[in-house]
Amino acid sequence: MSIVKSAIQIKLNLNLNSKRNGVGVVLKEEFGRNVKEVKRVSDRVMSLKLEIEGVMLNVVSGYAPQVGCELEEKERFWSELDEVIESIPTGERVLIGADFNGHVGEGNTGDEEVMGKFGVKERNLEGQMVVDFAKRMDMAVVNTYFQKREEHRVTYKSGGRSTQVDYILCRRGSLKEISDCKVVVGESVARQHRMVVCRMTLMVCKRKRSKTEIEKKTKWWKLKKEE
Secondary structure (H helix, E strand, O other): OEEEEEOOOOOOOOOOOOOOOOOOOOHHHHHHHHHEEEEOOOOOOOEEEEEEEEEEEEEEEEEEEOOOHHHHHHHHHHHHHHHHHOOOOOOOEEEEEEEEEOOOOOOOOOOOOOOOOOOOOOHHHHHHHHHHHHHOOEEHHHHHHOOOOOOOOOOEEEEOOEOOOOOEEEHHHHHEEEEEEEEEEEEEEOOOOOEEEEEEEEOOOOOOOOOOOOOOOOOHHHHHHHO
């Protein structure tokens, strides 16, 4: 078994004007050749599939409707996200990076299987939708598992308001591959939003070659022997 360490920076490209939404994934140039598939589901959900050392990694970018949006629009977003995750084979890694426009809150009583204790402030209805989604899809809210100063947990700042609305999610079985997740203070992805960085180490199992696959070597030195 070998370990491949890849520092892939996932950035949400959010167009927050009132006319249209937008999501995107920015990769280091060296990973461009690893892209196997790109799916743009809507202006709020897209996914990208990478192959790294034989491991399939799916990066999903999302932008949930804001608190004041119609319930129908919110339900459509979650339905699209459900379909994307359900279409990914269980043996493949999944990372979701999204502005969920909700607060999962601090503490995890009753939700220990999908989140840690280190959220921010109190949960709201939109945050409950994030937790419910994680339970449905057997995923974990990565941000909440790492004990950081509040400054490194707050993802959104505007005026006197500061909260956590941008999250990274992964499959629960992949939590052991994630060593850190924090907000980079001073770096902004979009206006008022701050960059969330996740460090993941992919565990790669190299397949052993079968005897039939191993090419037999010609033993030329035996020609020197009389027999």
